[in-house]
Amino acid sequence: MISVNSPEEIIKMKKLVLVTGGSRGLGRETALYIADKGCDVMITYNKNKAAAEEVVNAIQEKGRAATAIALDVSQASTFKSFADAVKTQLGTAFESNQLDVIIHNAGIGIHKSFEDTTESDFDTLMNIHLKAPFFLTQSLLAMIAPQGQIIHISSGLARFSLPGYAAYAMMKGGVEVLTRYLAKELGTKQIRVNTLAPGAIETDFGGGIVRDNAELNRSIANQTALGRVGLPDDIAKAMAMLISDDSAWVNGQRIEASGGMFL
Secondary structure (H helix, E strand, O other): OOOOOOHHHHHHHOOEEEEOOOOOHHHHHHHHHHHHOOOEEEEEEOOOHHHHHHHHHHHHHOOOOEEEEEOOOOOHHHHHHHHHHHHHHHHHHOOOOOEEEEEEOOOOOOOOOOOOOOHHHHHHHHHHHHHHHHHHHHHHHHHEEEEEEEEEEOOHHHOOOOOOOHHHHHHHHHHHHHHHHHHHHHHHHOOEEEEEEEOOEOOOHHHHHHHHOHHHHHHHHHOEOOOOOEOHHHHHHHHHHHHOHHHOOOOOOEEEEOOOEOO
């Protein structure tokens, strides 16, 4: 039996992974967890460079290569220059010219009723959650290794409906459709594309409402088969499972990691 930290597993999981929004929340947890599994990691951050550098330092202390690049995923006009920066960092920080995995994690939450959602709210969510995965992948496609992988982040809200998330859930539904189309089109390059859909998780996402509102937390736990709200490392572990070569035949799929929420 191979132990968790054995050299054999490190070799198996040694991949170069780009995690957008990797300076905080689920992105940070994922970046640190997959580094423990043997991956080198490139993260992006929007404004908090210090937080990103903390993640990079923590990964490097684990003996893996890491770097951080600034990126505002709401600004598609910057994707070409970002791709140029990625290409440069691949050579200087990783001695490579290819990415094995792209995880489109960066995102925000806007909780508003249908009636109160403005066009600006809608456009912000669309730019970040739908337009960015489409055009950022397009910009980076030439750098994705054969048999590489793209992972989108959706939400349980694309399966069940809760008031106040109509616009957000629409975007995640679109990402799930995009996943299937890219899996079909990029299959000729042996690139896999999947979606991971978290349920309610205790993070600072959406103002930390799931984490900090005890009543809401209990309510969700009571509607979840495993009897609790999800934790960031629950999603990091699911992400590592998808990155692993053990998932090499999983393609074009939506995988929900929610502990059985609203079954």
